[in-house]
Amino acid sequence: CYKKQGKPVVYLDESGFAHDRPRTHGYAARGQRCWGTQDGQAKGRTNVIGALLGTVLMAVGLFFCSINSDVFYAWVTQRLLPTLPPH
Incomplete structure (x- = not known):
């Protein structure tokens, strides 16, 4: 086990989010219908990759x-790799 040998463990994660999220709900006066449109073909997404070494967030990259x-x-x-401490 790396921790028993005193070597650090680096945790990686990737996530993404849309630039524009269509609204699926709205508000209207009581008894009135809520009208609107939504764009189901909304484009644009940003993906993020990052690493956690102990409590330090490092090497965060944004990708379009x-x-x-x-x-x-x-x-x-x-x-x-260039940002990891030498061990």
Whole structure:
């Protein structure tokens, strides 16, 4: 186990969020119908990858594309590994 050997453990996570979220509910006066439109074809998404070493958030990267193995590999080799402390 790495912790028993005194080596740090780095936790990684990836998440994403839409730039525009259509509203599915609204408000109207009692007894009146709520009218509106929603764009089901809203575009735009930002993905985030980050690492946690102890209590330090590090190597956070924002991506305006889908995260595939090539993007993840580039993030690991170009952002994460250069910022890790030497152990």
